[in-house]
Amino acid sequence: xxxxLPGSLWGRxxxxxxxxxxxxxxxxxxxxxxxxxxxxTEVVLAYPDVYEIGISNLGLAILQEAxxxxxxxxxxxxxxxxxxxxxxxxxxxxxxxxxxxxxxxAAFDILGISxxxxxxxxxxxxxIDLAGLPLRAVDRSSGxxxxxxxxxxxNPEPLAEFFDLFVLGEGEEALRSIVELVIRxxxxxxxxxxxxxxxxxxxxVYRPSDYRVEYGEDSLVREMAPVEGGKIRKxxxxxDRWLLPERPIVPFCxxxxxxxxxxxxxxxxxxxxxxQAGMIYRPVRERSPGEVARMVDELAGATGYExxxxxxxxSTDYTRLDDVVRRVSDICxxxxxxxxxxxxxxxxxxxxxxxRLSRGGRGGLTFAPEAGxxxxxxVINKPIAEDDMARAVISAVRSGRRRVKLYFMIGLPTExxxxxxxxxxxxxxxxDAVRSEGLAPPACNVSVSTFVPKSHTPFExxxxxxxxxxxxxxxxxxxTLRSRGVNLSWHDKEATLVxxxxxxxxxxxxxxxERVWADGARFESWSEHFDFSRWENAWxxxxxxxxxxxxxxxxxxxxxPWDHLDFGVxxxxxxxxxxxxxxxxxxxxxxxxxxxGCGVCxxxxxAIELKGEWR
Numbered sequence: 001x002x003x004x005l006p007g008s009l010w011g012r013x014x015x016x017x018x019x020x021x022x023x024x025x026x027x028x029x030x031x032x033x034x035x036x037x038x039x040x041t042e043v044v045l046a047y048p049d050v051y052e053i054g055i056s057n058l059g060l061a062i063l064q065e066a067x068x069x070x071x072x073x074x075x076x077x078x079x080x081x082x083x084x085x086x087x088x089x090x091x092x093x094x095x096x097x098x099x100x101x102x103x104x105x106a107a108f109d110i111l112g113i114s115x116x117x118x119x120x121x122x123x124x125x126x127x128i129d130l131a132g133l134p135l136r137a138v139d140r141s142s143g144x145x146x147x148x149x150x151x152x153x154x155n156p157e158p159l160a161e162f163f164d165l166f167v168l169g170e171g172e173e174a175l176r177s178i179v180e181l182v183i184r185x186x187x188x189x190x191x192x193x194x195x196x197x198x199x200x201x202x203x204x205v206y207r208p209s210d211y212r213v214e215y216g217e218d219s220l221v222r223e224m225a226p227v228e229g230g231k232i233r234k235x236x237x238x239x240d241r242w243l244l245p246e247r248p249i250v251p252f253c254x255x256x257x258x259x260x261x262x263x264x265x266x267x268x269x270x271x272x273x274x275x276q277a278g279m280i281y282r283p284v285r286e287r288s289p290g291e292v293a294r295m296v297d298e299l300a301g302a303t304g305y306e307x308x309x310x311x312x313x314x315s316t317d318y319t320r321l322d323d324v325v326r327r328v329s330d331i332c333x334x335x336x337x338x339x340x341x342x343x344x345x346x347x348x349x350x351x352x353x354x355x356r357l358s359r360g361g362r363g364g365l366t367f368a369p370e371a372g373x374x375x376x377x378x379v380i381n382k383p384i385a386e387d388d389m390a391r392a393v394i395s396a397v398r399s400g401r402r403r404v405k406l407y408f409m410i411g412l413p414t415e416x417x418x419x420x421x422x423x424x425x426x427x428x429x430x431x432d433a434v435r436s437e438g439l440a441p442p443a444c445n446v447s448v449s450t451f452v453p454k455s456h457t458p459f460e461x462x463x464x465x466x467x468x469x470x471x472x473x474x475x476x477x478x479x480t481l482r483s484r485g486v487n488l489s490w491h492d493k494e495a496t497l498v499x500x501x502x503x504x505x506x507x508x509x510x511x512x513x514e515r516v517w518a519d520g521a522r523f524e525s526w527s528e529h530f531d532f533s534r535w536e537n538a539w540x541x542x543x544x545x546x547x548x549x550x551x552x553x554x555x556x557x558x559x560x561p562w563d564h565l566d567f568g569v570x571x572x573x574x575x576x577x578x579x580x581x582x583x584x585x586x587x588x589x590x591x592x593x594x595x596x597g598c599g600v601c602x603x604x605x606x607a608i609e610l611k612g613e614w615r
Contacts, residue, residue, distance in 0.1 A: 005038045009094055010102045016088040024252040025051035026085060028099040031250035032302065034064070036074050036100045041183045043067050043075040043110040043175075044098050044144070048123035049523070054079040056257035058311065059150065059171070060114050061245040066172045073179050076100040076108075080123045081130070083522060083529075089130065096130035105131040109182050111144040112175065113163075115152030118502035119495060119525035121159060124148075125517040128162060135514065137164050137209065141192065145199070147178065154280050155455040157561040158502050160208035161510040164196055168204045168565055169234030169280070170266070172242050177202050204235035211564060213507055219548065221506060224564040233566040234280070236604060239266060239287045243295060247302050259307035259340075262295050263287060264324070268313040269591045269608060270345075272370075273381045273581050274409070276454035277313055279574075280567040282600045283608050284591065289320045293327035300335050307338040315341040317591075319611050342366050346389040365396045368407040371415075372422030375584060379414050381577070383586050386426070390433035397439050404442045406430075410473045410490075411451040411465035413581060420473045423448070424480035431485075444486045448477060450496040454503050455562045456569060458577035461554040464500045467493045494532035495524065500550040506561035511542045570599035 017023035045064055047054030054060065060077070067075035076098035081089060089095070096105040105111055111131065113124055125135060134140050138161070148156060149167040156166045167174045178199050185195040200207035210229055216222040248260065267284035268277070296308050310328065312318060325339070332339045346367045369389060371377045377384055393404060408423050423446075431441040450470050453459045465473075470493040481488050502509065515538035523529040539546055554560075556575065563571065573596070580587060590596050591611045601607050 005036070005101045005103065007038075007103045007107055008101055009097050009104065012092065012094055013097065013102055016085070016092060016094070019088055020084045021082065022051075022253060025079065025082065026099065027252065028102070030252055032247040033100060033249050034068050034074075034076075036076060038101075040072040040074060041110075041179055041186065042108045043073065043112060043179060044078055044105050044108045045075055046078045046080075046105075046111060046113045046127050048080050048113060048115070048120040048127055049525070050082055051079045051251070052253060053256050055249065055251045056255045056261075057114065057116070058245075058261050058263070061248055062242070063112070063114075063171055063175055065244045065246060066176055066242070067179055070176060070179060072183055076103075078105060078127070080127060080523070086126075086130070086522070095132045096127060106133060106143050108144045109186070110147060110179065112147045112149065114150040115148050115156075115159070116150055117152050117525070118158075118499045119530075120152065121502060121513055122517045122521040122524055124159065125162060125513060126522060129517075136161050136510075140164070145178075145182070145192075145196065147175075149175075151277065151280075154276060154565075154567065155503065155505070155562040156206070156208070156565075157213075157507050158505040158509040158513060160507050162513075163208060165199055166206040166208070167235065168206055168232055168567065170237045171235065172237050172244070174202065174204050174235045178205065200229065203233060206232040206565065208507075213561070221559045221561050223559060224561065226564070231564055231566045233604070234568060236283075236285075236606065239263065239285050240291055243291060246298070248299060250303050250305075257309070258305075259309050260296070260299050260303060260305040260337075261309050261311050262292060262299065264292060264310045264312040264315060264318045266312070268317065269589050270314060270317065271381050271577070271587050271589065271596070273379075273458040273577055274370075274412070274451060274454070275313075276457050279456050279569050281313070282568055282598070283604070283606050284317075286318060286320070289324040289327060292324050293331060296328050297331050297335075300331065300337060305337070307340060308332065309340045309342055311342065314345050316345050317611075340365075344392070346384050346392045365401050365403075366405040366407070367392060369426065370407065370409050371412060371419065372408065372424075372426045373419050376412060376415060376419045378584050378586050379581050380412060381581065381586050386429070389426075390430055393430050393442070394434055394437055394439065397434050397442050398437075402442050403445070405445040405447065408446065408448045409451045410448055410477075411470055413451075413459060413462045414584075417473070417476060420476045421480055424477060427481060427486060428483070431483075441485065446481060446486060446488050448474070448488065448490040450491050450493065452496060452500045452503055455560065456567050456574070458574045458581060460504065460560065460574065461556070461558075461578050463553045464497075464550040466551055467497055470496065492527055492530065494535075495527070495530050497546060497550060498524070498532075498535050501546040504549050504560070508542075508544065512538045512544055515541060566603065568598075568600040568604045570597075570603070573598045 045060055047057055047060055064075045067073050078098050133143050145164045147165045148163045149171045153166045181198055199205050210227050212225045214223045265286040267281045272278050344367050346369055370382050434441040453462045474490050516534045519534045521534050588594050
């Protein structure tokens with residue numbers, strides 16, 4: 001790690017590290033950290049949460065290597081400083097700095113901020129302010145281009161006032177295109193405005209200032225009127241062309257995911273109606289088993305991790321799972337590693353997958369039934385039979401797994417109290433099914449989140465449950481799900497209301513965000529730091545009613561703040577799926593051969609890969 005590069009703040013920064021809880025968050029120089037040479041076009045990639053969470057983000061690692069593989073460009077990292085470090089930095093007048101070279105973020109050409117979810121929005125504003133940049137894009141005439149991307153950019157409108165650009169969809173090729181454009185702009189002496197204008201012409205790059213929002217007297221969005229250009233279409237990449245990261249950075253301190261992560265595939269066509277990722281990441285693109293195995297072997301040798309996770313939205317939908325698990329299990333056995341498959345679907349294929357992991361060792365398995373009754377699972381288009389759930393858990397226990405995590409949701413459309421009570425009953429029946437096979441039931445962690453309607457999903461028209469209703473349903477679970485070996489956790493109802501307000505919000509929420517941030521809001525997804533009174537005060541002072549965004553059912557023809565952003569799935573298809581949900585009708589997986597007309601294949605000039613024979 002070269003701390004002597006021109007502009008390094010290390011000399012002023014080092015004395016502060018004796019006053020903070022974990023200096024390792026700010027040191028840099030980790031195993032596999034890139035060597036950075038000053039000059040060229042410089043990018044700093046930010047994650048708006050603490051180091052231990054951000055270092056586990058696979059997307060940021062991929063983007064950093066994508067930029068560092070370019071000639072004439074380099075990419076460094078920065079994470080949200082913890083409260084103790086922020087106080088020290090502000091007291092000493094030290095601006096936000098990169099981890100690799102400890103240079104001021106304001107000196108870079110591009111500040112790229114990954115936006116994982118709505119409760120990181122105040123940290124996003126804090127990163128911009130700590131860098132010494134004006135919060136609002138309209139006030140910035142110099143400094144780095146501030147670019148956002150990630151899942152939280154599916155509806156970027158609440159943050160639109162603070163960003164110069166957003167990248168929709170997958171960022172590997174798009175970010176490199178922007179970097180190439182900045183390289184040309186620097187050599188050609190382009191103005192900042194020209195660079196931004198040219199960037200906005202790239203596929204999947206959205207410049208909020210290119211659109212004007214018109215509101216009706218009823219406060220609804222009447223039109224997202226383009227000043228120039230048209231609908232913004234998301235980016236896609238071919239996974240077998242982007243075999244990144246090649247050398248993952250290994251942190252000095254324990255990360256939230258202290259393991260090797262390798263992507264199996266992207267996208268999902270199961271069509272779960274609550275799932276934003278399943279809609280915005282279509283179409284399905286699989287990585288070949290040989291490339292997955294090669295990456296696992298090489299990355300294990302480059303990092304020394306003891307566990308590898310094969311990542312995807314639904315691992316058992318990978319059509320060549322048997323082949324890849326066999327190959328990776330051999331590697332894990334040789335290297336004495338643990339193999340895990342996160343978020344398994346509780347059906348027959350997961351039973352097979354759990355059995356094939358018998359050599360995987362001590363890792364637990366995660367399943368997501370989502371709802372406690374078959375009726376409600378049909379509403380959300382996740383029609384899993386209880387017999388299949390039981391077989392999946394039994395198979396997991398037989399393969400040596402002593403821990404199972406189950407994800408559920410409450411507050412789903414059409415849900416009744418009986419559906420909530422059924423969650424507890426289902427957990428106990430699954431444990432009884434294990435006992436009936438003469439096996440000791442596993443430790444069971446039951447995580448219950450509250451449903452938040454998301455943009456670009458069939459439920460974007462739906463109402464969100466009120467805090468009173470959520471509290472009552474959480475009480476049902478507390479009273480009915482009591483047993484040794486079962487641990488129940490749930491999301492705070494107040495934080496869920498904030499998330500819901502931001503998830504379907506518009507640009508009028510910019511003032512709310514700025515007020516909440518100025519009032520000290522940081523790390524809002526951490527329950528010990530979340531202060532609901534800040535949000536209540538900001539809503540009142542800005543004249544915003546969160547119920548307008550959360551608790552009303554949208555009209556069929558309502559214009560949404562994100563309608564000008566094209567993630568491939570047509571709004572008419574989403575509306576059709578919403579009607580089918582209310583009628584309790586399920587829809588098939590199009591990879592089984594029946595096209596449902598979602599619009600992805602024709603709209604994005606691509607094709608769905610059919611499943612074929614399960615092997």
